[in-house]
Amino acid sequence: MIKNKDRYLSFLLVLPSILAVGVFIYGFIGWSIRVSLSQWKGLTPDYTFVGLNNYLSLFSDPRFMVDIRNTLIFTLVFVIGSILLGFILAVMLDQGLKGEPFFRTLFLFPMAISFIVTGVVWRWLMNPAEGDRMSGFNLLFSNLGLDFLVNKWHTTPEWGMAAIALAAIWQMSGYTMALYLAGLRSIPAELREAAKIDGATELQIYRYIILPILSPVSLSALIILGHISLKVFDLIIAIAGKQYQLDVPAIYMWQTTFDGLFYGRGAAIGTLLLLSVAVLIIPYIRYTLKNEAQL
């Protein structure tokens, strides 16, 4: 029998957090949407309703089209790269080799540092300068006789975002490795042995037994990395600053709002980002909580 006093008290304990989340997340989202439907441009708030004008103008805005294209390139390279690399590393580390903790610690350490630090260092590693001023990876390739690998990195026209994604893979692939490693460790050894007795090759075991069991892990990785791609911001700022060729929605939002004072458009970009994240994340939260309830 639960006492009423305890009931009220427990609700009282979470009330500050519920209010904070209610105001600072949902209230602020509502406020942002309201700004996105207004013509506010300038220092003083102007909530004159303009309907979806800010959204519509974004979709005929060449800069926003560049942003979408860049986000797609980044997402594709970053998500596929991190998942593949993370999976391969996890499988290698799951073979019971000596020194596994050392390698695991090493592959995961970039997760502990900020995108800003990563960006500042990679900015110099991916320095596109040529000839006498060559440095970074290009210099390393050149010294090793791998001149065909020398390239313009993030300053490559059209595909510069792929180079930014490379730095992001360096930072985040340890995370997918950790996810897969935890998944692999939870697979009972008997399962593999049984398959082996049935004559399955190592490759077949991974293809037909392990990968299907790990599909929830792959789904998590896909969604977490996918939503990180949509939000990418600091890394680009630290590598390249604000450049049109490497623009993404998060940077456009920041610039148009705080440098250009076009609050209406900034809020519209923010809301579109939120919608794109919500489409990924809401089903994921529902799926996870439903699975948990069934346990």
Next chain:
Amino acid sequence: MKPAVSRFSIGKNWLYIPLVLMAIFYLLPMYIMLVTGFKSFEEVDLRTMWNLPQGLALDNYIEAFSKLAPYLLNSFIMVIPAAILSSFLGSLNGYVLAKWKFKGADIIFPLILFGMFIPYQSILIPLVGFTNTIMKPLGLSGIPSLILAHIIYGIPITTLTFRNYYASLPGELIEAARIDGADMLGVYRWILLPISIPSFVVVLIWQFTSAWNDFLFAVVLTGNNAWPITVALNNMAGSQIIAWNVQMAGSLLAALPTLLVYLLLGNYFLRGLLAGSLKG
């Protein structure tokens, strides 16, 4: 120990080749930061950036530290209360949401969770408005506003981690304490709090790392006296005046606190990381 058939065979030693190559890939940026930092000013040259230093000079670190020290201090001042308070709130929420489900708790929890994933661009304009109209007149702009943002936007992940942990504890534990006469707060104070120290370490580390590494909130909520290290480092790197070698040394200084926490408490860090993907 049973002899594992395939997992310890010598035939797998070739795997060290790709593993070592990957290790080199992960270490290259670290190598550049360290090596460049230890070169003397005379020795620094982009064309020899991959060479080992000829001695152990501290020029770059001293120069970087003298420029970045105030901002490192700002980061510490900001991160410590933010991590402690958001962890504490998360533990209270987690306790109630796991063991004292009130009406509507099943709706509230996913709503809190969603807050973990939102792009902060979607709340940035109101947040800045709130800071300017409410925090500033109270004299709480800058670092206090940043602390508040990290506490509030940290609630979802801290709540999730603690809720998953408390949900994994058997109900009998609480029943037994209640039979002994403990009330709701007593159960928390005397039973759950002491055994959740490891969870606190996980959450504290996680909040410390994410607040230390944050850039977006910092750049919109703080002016140049209150900048945390991420903003200061980014501005240092963006300016033409400060040499790249000092930037490398500065990057290492900025990375060092979270890196040390990771090296010393790696397993707790890993648990926080996995909790963030919703799997407790």
